[in-house]
Amino acid sequence: MTTTEHLQRMAAPTGAIMPGVLRAEWTKLTSLRSTRWLLLITVLLALVVSAVVTSVYASQYDQDFAARHTIDPAYWSLTGLIFAQLGVGVLGVLTMSGEYGTGLISTTFTAVPQRRTVLVAKAVVVSAVALVVGAVSSLGAFLLGQLVLSGKHIGAGIGDPGVLRAVTGGGLYLAVLAVLALSLGALVRHSAGAIATVLGLLYVLPAIGAILPPSWQDTAVPYFPGNAGLAILHAVPMVNAAAPWTGFAAFCAYAALAFTAALYVLPRRDALPK
């Protein structure tokens, strides 16, 4: 009987494991068609909805001269992101919950027992992708919207106050949303449940907020996750909304909370629930 000592073995690399895990997660994310589809939907929703909304607002503006000093044409052209966030939200969730659905999470954690490293790598990869696609969507939607407004002499320039922040903010918002959605995917572990949770946070909660008593409107409601995160898309300050960076910071805090919770439970639970 031979023993393992005689075995010719492959030499394992030394050093930090994170670079390899990042490469693995990048390979996984980019090798799926669903990733490409979701990102395409994100960009298309941002562009199409922004163009439609901008032209609708522009025609209303023609009839309502009183509204002229409160208009935010940069925001009009970014409203598509309110729908486009759906694509990034689903992508973030699936990056984690998809592995629970297929059972692949067992293979992943067998290859990398350092589960937190896996979650961090997934967060880095999916938020980087969301940042790039978000920046493209945001800038594209802005330019398209301003093109729609070009005949009206009411368009916003990138140099106008708050506009650069709003356009950049679109990409930043989607990058942070990807981390929030990924974390919810890790916590809930079922795709449908986690997607429903994301939809609840982004759409249902703001809708509920809108019908709450007036005293809530300028206190709690602006800090609901969806509302807080989207505040950064406003170039012109709004009543009953968080200040852009304050709102964005609150949204980052929600994402950080969910991410921390996921980091906490991941090594403590069995890899796969029955």
Place this chain on the structure above:
Amino acid sequence: MIAAEGLTKRYGSVTAVDDLSFDVLPGRVTGFVGPNGAGKTTTLRMALGLDAPTAGRVTIDGRPYGAYRRPLFEVGALIDAQALHGGRSAAQHLLALAHSNGIPGRRVQQVLKRVGLGDVAGRRVGGFSLGMRQRLGIAAALLGDPPVLILDEPVNGLDPEGIVWIRTLLKSLATEGRTVFVSSHLMSEMAQTADHLVVIGRGRLLADSSVEAFVGRTSRNEVRVVTPQSTELAGLLTDHGVHVRAVDGERLVATGTDVSTVGRLAADHRIVLLELAAQSASLEEAFMELTRDSADHTADFGNMDGAA
């Protein structure tokens, strides 16, 4: 070497693995056998750090699985061949795994060739048969050329040719000096593949022995007799301390004796024998008997052929 010590896993009131202790040594194929629901998968998942034991521990070459930083170089595992994303190609699936442990990308094509999937490397795994998925799972286990292999029911879904292939592969891996721990709910399958057996039933260790010793220990050698004077012969055999069971009016099954004893006894008493045959229990029967004894309800082990 894989070492389990007092390994226990409870799910609420169900004890899936019950105070299990065993060692799996290198250089031989160790079969991990038990009926469906015996706790094999749960044990292997604990060995791979996927599920946490309720009590006890399991180590691989002295360390818990979670202590390895690039475990694919130490342990190759196949835990669930169906656990794949159907949208990825076989090569993409393996490449992601290779990257995660810093294994060179060229290993992907090497292991795919070794398991006979070289030609379908670029095909999406959604269209793979269970047999192809098992081969892909084995390719994944071989990526880091590990000294320890842990395979959960790798034979499931393989065609006869595939079964012979995996048997040969496991034996050659063991001959190279690796630790090969492979589970199955079919004892007959393991008898042809394994050198050593760890048998469990209801989460408990029933046997930890070589295949031959296992058969020897549990076999009940029987003698089948057909005679018109069955009552007379049965009485005679019972008087000689032989256990006799009547199958029908003319047929008897005697345990704890051999054909020559029965034949001589019958001749001495002028009993006509129409048939006299030795019948040694198959390994599968030995296994059934052993696991049946371990169960409170035999019905639980009735379905031996179901999927794992």
